[in-house]
Amino acid sequence: MEVRQARYFIAVAEELHFGRAAHRLHMSQPPLSQAILALERELDVRLLHRTSRQVALTKAGEVLLKHCRQLVRESERTRAAVGHARDGLRGELVVGAVASAFTDLLAPMLRHYRKTRPEVRLRMVEVDTESGAEAVRNREVDLALVRRTAGGAGVRAVPLHRDTFVAALPLDHPHATGNDDLDLAGLAADPWVWIPREVAAGYHDEVVTACRRAGFSPDARHQANSIATQLAMVSGGLGVAIVPSLTVRARADVAVRRLRVPPGVVLSILVHEDADPLVEHFVATMVANSV
Numbered sequence: 001m002e003v004r005q006a007r008y009f010i011a012v013a014e015e016l017h018f019g020r021a022a023h024r025l026h027m028s029q030p031p032l033s034q035a036i037l038a039l040e041r042e043l044d045v046r047l048l049h050r051t052s053r054q055v056a057l058t059k060a061g062e063v064l065l066k067h068c069r070q071l072v073r074e075s076e077r078t079r080a081a082v083g084h085a086r087d088g089l090r091g092e093l094v095v096g097a098v099a100s101a102f103t104d105l106l107a108p109m110l111r112h113y114r115k116t117r118p119e120v121r122l123r124m125v126e127v128d129t130e131s132g133a134e135a136v137r138n139r140e141v142d143l144a145l146v147r148r149t150a151g152g153a154g155v156r157a158v159p160l161h162r163d164t165f166v167a168a169l170p171l172d173h174p175h176a177t178g179n180d181d182l183d184l185a186g187l188a189a190d191p192w193v194w195i196p197r198e199v200a201a202g203y204h205d206e207v208v209t210a211c212r213r214a215g216f217s218p219d220a221r222h223q224a225n226s227i228a229t230q231l232a233m234v235s236g237g238l239g240v241a242i243v244p245s246l247t248v249r250a251r252a253d254v255a256v257r258r259l260r261v262p263p264g265v266v267l268s269i270l271v272h273e274d275a276d277p278l279v280e281h282f283v284a285t286m287v288a289n290s291v
Contacts, residue, residue, distance in 0.1 A: 003075045006068035008035050013065045016055045091120055091278045096127035096135050096144035100227040100247040101267060105161060109289050129200040136270045142279050144270045148202040157268040158283055160290050163244040164262040169255040170237040176255035183260050184214040191239035193230045194220035203265055207242055210263040
């Protein structure tokens with residue numbers, strides 16, 4: 001049964017008058033009468049008692065009216081759901097993010113987004129920068145929050161937040177305390193906790209450049225695949241590191257010193273070049289509410 005037929009029958013059943021029902025449907029009466037007769041033939045049942053003075057529902061007509069209303073309501077819900085998906089109001093988003101993005105930066109954005117789009121299902125996946133970019137490219141995730149400024153082939157990068165680096169030191173390090181900005185050259189003799197370039201190329205290159213500008217090549221003795229692990233190693237006294245300031249904002253197990261000439265790193269949202277409206281709205285919300 002078509003939704004159009006259901007709408008015709010509802011109008012006739014509620015008005016119990018073909019003329020009024022036709023006026024309500026913005027059509028003439030003869031086509032409406034023919035449509036109801038065709039429906040009765042199709043269902044092989046009499047739906048209306050007709051006399052020269054009145055129209056009344058049969059028992060079968062009463063049952064059909066209930067189901068027609070359900071059919072129309074479901075049609076309207078389907079139309080609304082498709083429209084919501086088109087407009088970024090409903091659907092599912094798979095969001096990849098580097099571990100450090102789940103700190104002060106991402107949490108308030110997600111809370112705001114979930115309030116404004118409660119019918120969008122979010123699924124979060126932790127990624128590193130390079131795997132996140134590849135996941136967007138392969139459509140394994142809808143978008144990824146990573147520390148890089150370029151998307152690459154088929155991927156667009158939307159800058160979200162620029163953060164400056166700070167030095168993260170063990171609590172018993174000689175430079176752990178001090179009110180002045182730390183000269184990075186003061187850490188030249190220390191072992192470093194390092195994130196390899198294949199994990200986060202942009203982040204790695206910024207650190208290397210900063211050390212070279214300070215006149216030394218760091219002793220990259222320990223390797224970590226995330227900033228969280230990097231800071232855990234620093235906390236354990238294995239070495240020093242420079243990290244984005246947001247990642248150490250609430251930590252008490254490492255000493256944090258501002259740098260005299262601090263490098264910076266950009267947290268960007270990577271999306272596919274032909275992202276749909278649901279993704280684009282999420283990106284717009286994140287950018288509007290970034291710190």
